[in-house]
Amino acid sequence: MGKQLHNNICEERLFSSIFNKHSKDLHNFLYYKFGALLNPKDKVQEAFIKLWQNCAKISPDKAKSFVFTTANNLMLNEAAHQKVVLKHQQTKPKMSTNESPEFLMQEAEYNDKLQKALANLTEPQRVAFMMNRVEGKRFKEIAELLDISTKAVEKRIYGALKKLREDIKEL
């Protein structure tokens, strides 16, 4: 590890660069883990404000895990555990132009099943799987983000895929 230039982050430029680097990942992590109901954007804000207030005590390489832990705790404080249902966005790009009513109905049914199946996944499975499939992150990137091994990420994602397909078939 190279020598650290700063031993705290009480400087707006440094703070901003940390924000730019981690805030989106943090937001997505919170979103896939807890859903949209608990305002992940607000939690990201709160976590970074806390980071600023404690800036003298936190070195730049600890900042990421600080905001992830803080935001996660903020979420947990607020939420009695409830099932997380991810919102289905209406702005789905259309894949085919000649959609018959029957096809559209099948499609809607399928999405319904998928939504339920996603809600049935465990939190770690859902976070890893969505980050991989939807955000297009590779195993290694997710592993760094969650502070776990690449192997564990692969296991979670593969397990999630398997479970999803089984659930969809059953439903």
Added chain:
Amino acid sequence: MNREELISKWLNNDLNDQEFEAFKNLEDYDDLAKLNNSLQAFKAEDYNTSAELDKVLSKIKSTKKQTTHWIKPLMRVAAILAVCFSLYYYTTTLDTTITTQFAQKTTIELPDASSVSLNAKSLLVFNKKDWKQEREVELNGEAFFKVAKGSTFNVITKSGTVTVYGTQFNVKQRDNYFEVICYEGLVGVTYNTQETKLKPGDSFLIIDGKIIAKEKENRLTPSWLNNESQFKSLPFKEVIAEFERQYHVNITLLNINSDELVTVGFPHNNIDVAIKNITVPLHLTHSKDNNSITLKRE
């Protein structure tokens, strides 16, 4: 390459062209593609990093403003309190200074029952606040002390320090002249780090740095308290200096040895009698012109 490996590689976006073909030929390819396609609809809400950063920074700044908001008035109050306190402390611990001018005498009560009489052209400094811990006065000139019983009492002068164990004594410190006379009790005089103890009637006299022995004092209080000065075998210049202080005049000596030892006395309230008293016994003549007097030997 088996199916599981292919799927795993696909998940990690690691397939090469050849492997991708093999993956396409899997029986559940369509299923996976459909799933993957539908999943995109569950993407997290858009997150505008720079907009969010602006929000966070503005929040941080507004909270910062709030904190200074109550710190500033607090600092003002604290500053006022500090000024008041230091002013109070300064005035209460300030030394009390008493001075007398030409021909002026005064008597001061010290914080305990002690009293000090100051002769003309003298200065006395003491501290009311510290009086209980330390009975100490600074003196420049001549004063008579009546000291109440209690802890030691120090009189600090340029020439030496007088330590009091008992009660009544006179200190006279003028240019090149330092005299302590004890009237009652016991007085210690420190001069050049050497302490001399004086019993009632004893005196301690230094002129021009030389210790001069004097005979016993018979009076109970110094003569100047009764508005007259008495000199016994003292240089004539000391008499002249005291005369000048009491009447605020200038005396010029013509043809007279000022170191000659004389024994004279003069009252403080009648200048004509006083001049006669110091001239007649020494066979001198005088001429007076406003504030200057000339003494001449016949």
